[in-house]
Amino acid sequence: MPAIEFVCLKCGNCCRNLIGNEGTAGLILFQNEVALFPKRNVKPCAATGKSLTHGSFKLITYQLTENICPHLVDNSCIIYQERPLSCKGYPFVLSGDSRQPSLLTDPECTFIKESMGKYLSRSIRDFAHCESIEARTVFLENLRDYYILESRKIKRWTYNLKTEKWERYLYERNF
Numbered sequence: 001m002p003a004i005e006f007v008c009l010k011c012g013n014c015c016r017n018l019i020g021n022e023g024t025a026g027l028i029l030f031q032n033e034v035a036l037f038p039k040r041n042v043k044p045c046a047a048t049g050k051s052l053t054h055g056s057f058k059l060i061t062y063q064l065t066e067n068i069c070p071h072l073v074d075n076s077c078i079i080y081q082e083r084p085l086s087c088k089g090y091p092f093v094l095s096g097d098s099r100q101p102s103l104l105t106d107p108e109c110t111f112i113k114e115s116m117g118k119y120l121s122r123s124i125r126d127f128a129h130c131e132s133i134e135a136r137t138v139f140l141e142n143l144r145d146y147y148i149l150e151s152r153k154i155k156r157w158t159y160n161l162k163t164e165k166w167e168r169y170l171y172e173r174n175f
Ligand code: SF4
Pocket: 007, 008, 009, 010, 011, 012, 013, 014, 015, 090, 091, 108, 109, 110, 111, 112
């Protein structure tokens, strides 16, 4: 079967629905991406450490608090070249057991939706190599220690946007 070519339809929908997990989580940002957004729109996201007050507490990622990205103008990204890895990697997302994540397509992407039945929830192995796959792979590598390697010594924490509180990371989520 020939490899599927992903074609972004430039609908901007993925930049308008950034808050997921029932309002608890926003677009993930790495430290070097925080300055792309106004300070008031950024909160911490993931951390490791014995406790919230222990010296070992270390921030790993941040998150955008907005459902609609402030950089979306007329359905276009005005920081396209510098956009975060989370954006570059879309519509490919991490899914499944955090010890063995797979890269799948997000069914909420308009291109994927319009191709339902053909491409829905396909593995990236079915797709021709593209910048988005490359970016999502780098994203996965950046988070490997936090999300993938099981560690009994290091506790993992996630910041809940809805409650504005840190919680132990005890559940699976898609990125
Ligand atoms: S939802 Fe899919 S098709 Fe639309 S802009 Fe985002 S990546 Fe492109």
